[in-house]
Each structure stands twice: as structure tokens, then as C-alpha cells.
Amino acid sequence: MTITLYDIPSRSEVNAWSPATWRIRYILNLKGIAHKTEWVEFPDIEKRHKELGIPHSSLKPDGTPNYTVPAIHDPSTGVYLSESTDIAEYLEKTYPNTPIFPHETLGLQWSFVDLFRSTALSALWQFVVPATYQQMNRASDAYFRLTREKMFGKKLEELAPKGDLGVSEWARFKNDLGKVDVWYSKTNGPYLLGDTISWADIVIAAYLTWFKVVFGKDSQEWKDISSWHGGRWGRLVDNLRKYATVV
């Protein structure tokens, strides 16, 4: 039986870019779960989810349901599910081999992601969102522009800081990752639990992969990031490359 992963395509070489769906792709590959991707452009997600009966993942500010990817269909259980953390928990319960929440760390790892997202990466969005727009297919670009400009209250072209501010905000992003580097440096291996890959690494690697995909592996941006902090981030993504197969 093959799980279907619903993901958003792009013009990029590997197609997949979303940091939320990368989380799930990494888990599926890490656990060796047979799967295939169904690519859904942004404006089609709601319609496709309703056809399939995939529940919404949250409510929009106006109270209407928000349909998002990643979503999965697991034919072996009949489950349709969206929202990356819910899917991660479902996959862990259903396919407990190669645990991503080992040693009962689910609560601690859950807190890590909640807190990490709300604090450690505030400088990231302004750089990566405009670069992501450059990779959208024609079918998604108007939707992407509309929703992101509403979200940030700025034209996409005005989002990335330029000149001195660009330099200092890029340094702030490096500094944010520096905090994460301190946590990693407390361990005796390449991962946050030492030699064991876990959810926290997957979440961070998924953000980094997003950068690598939308800027390109030969970009100055990726060269910068992958060299920071003794090359920790480049190594992390390299270490997970065998679980990055897009099928």
C-alpha cells in the first residue's frame, strides 16, 4: 500500500519546496514508507481536499476553514489527514520503526517546534518568501502573491530588505541560527539527540532545504548558510540527503 503525499509543485529542479511538506517527506523516507506525491497547485488545494474529504487544518482569520498541505492519504488505514505535526504524530503511531520521537520525547519536541517557530527564525521570511515566489508555477503565482502580500502587508518586491538593512538582517538570520547552533553544540553527534535523527532535526532541515531549493544550491545565499557555524547547516542537509528523495 502506498501513501499519497499532497504537495505544492514549483519550477525548481526538485519540484518540492514547502518546509511543511519537506518535514513529512523526510519522515516517510526515513521510516521507509512507500509513498508517492500528488502535486496540487495552491488555488486547487481547497477543492482537492474537499473532493477527498481531507479535513481543514485550521481556521482563517475570518473564521472559514483553511485547507493546507502537507496532507496524506494512507490507504492501509483509510486515514486522510493534514497539518504536518498531526501527520508526524500519526506516522509515528502507525509506523513506529525508526522513531522520530524516541525516548518519550514527543512533548519536548513538540514544545521545541512551537517555540522555535515563534522566536528563532523571525528574520527568515523576508528573504525566502520573495525567492519562493520566483519558483512558483504560473498556476500558483497569483495566489501566492495575493496571500503573502496580505500576510506581510507589503508588495513581494518590497519584502526583502536591501542595502545596509539587507546586510544587517541577513546577519540577524545568521545570529538566530547561531542560537540553534549552541543547542546542537551541547550534543555529541550531528543531531539534536546526538547520533539519532529526530523531529527537531527534521523541522530545521526542512527550513534549510526550503532555502536551498528556492535560492538554488549554487546561490550565494546557500553558500553562506551552509558554511555558517562550522558548516553545521550544510552538513545537516547533506546528512539527510538520503531521505530527501522526491517520488
Next chain:
Amino acid sequence: MTITLYDIPSRSEVNAWSPATWRIRYILNLKGIAHKTEWVEFPDIEKRHKELGIPHSSLKPDGTPNYTVPAIHDPSTGVYLSESTDIAEYLEKTYPNTPIFPHETLGLQWSFVDLFRSTALSALWQFVVPATYQQMNRASDAYFRLTREKMFGKKLEELAPKGDLGVSEWARFKNDLGKVDVWYSKTNGPYLLGDTISWADIVIAAYLTWFKVVFGKDSQEWKDISSWHGGRWGRLVDNLRKYATVV
């Protein structure tokens, strides 16, 4: 050999109140390490640390060294050390029994505390700081007032929100703890790692113990907190009571 824990006294029944020193007291008791407390009033900390050769833990905004408790002296190794997270790591390395960072979770737990402090408890200070002042000994109260009023830019008497704002801020504190409750509810036991007490629980229990000490165990504040979220916080502090001995 008996470790000395340097702590700040108070008028409260159990003397100890500081959430930073409670972390270390919980660890010493949990690991069964022989220790005694030397009580140092706020204005005497710098002098005492310099006499003993305890290093400063940070720099003040003006660049001068900041001497703080908790601090410890371990005669079996000759180590003098301050700053609760450094002490926690030292104790774990030197006394590895009953690990507080089990399964290589040091990096993950470290991130938890960094992130937790910077986000999850923003409503706490305004309530607990004025209540702490009420428990200061005469020797420390002027120092406490001066430093805290500078820190918060308000008279201590104006810090606790009153009336409707008091009610809504108290609800915000409950809501913050509610996020922590969600993480706990992911586990199968009373602690963040299930049945195993770890650093994350100790940090949270130390904050809760601070509330219990300075408001008093029969206060409405502690009755509120200990009943919230199905009684989770009251139970957590109760579960750790056997490691709360002050000697």
C-alpha cells in the same frame, strides 16, 4: 563531602524562593547529593562571590560583571560555579546518576529552557515580582526594589495590574501555562519525558514553587494555579515535594 549552595533568603516559611536556585536545589535532592545552603542577602552577593572566587555569570548592561545566585562550591572537585544552567550541566557530568538530561536530550532541553523563558511566561513577572518583594528580608528589600524598578521601569506598587486588566493578565498567564499543558498532554506520564523527571520539569516546577512560596500555599493565587489544567501544576509541585527539602 558536602556541596555548598549559595541562595538568597526571605521571610517565607521555607526561606528559599528564587526560581533559579530552586532548579539547583531540586537537582541536588533528586541526585541525592549531600549539600547545605549558605544564605546570602542580595547586597552581599558580589562581595561574597569575590571572597570565594566564584566567577560572575554575565555582564550588566554597563559592561561590569554580574554576580548572581545560584552558585555552588563543590569541595570534592574544588569547583566554584554560578549560573543555573552551567551548574546543572556540571552536576550532570560530575554526578551522572539519576540523569536530568537522559537519552542525550541536553541540547533539546537547553533549547526548551531558552525558548520557554523568552516566550511562554511573559505575563508572570508582573504578579510574582511584587509578591516576592513582600517576602524580602530588611537587608535585601532596598536592593530588590532598586534593581527591579530599574528593570521594569515602574514602581513595584504599580507593577501588578489591577481591576479588569489584572483579571485579563491573570487569564493570559493561565493561557501561557495552557500551551505548556499541551506539550505535557503529549506524554504518557506526569513529566515532559513521560515517567522520567528531567530538566524541563525542574525548570517549570521551580517557577511554580516560586509562586507557591511568595504568595503562600493557602493563597487564592496558588489555589488558582494548582487547579488549572486538570490540576497539572499542583500535581507537578506535589510530585517533586520529596526533592524540595531545604537544608
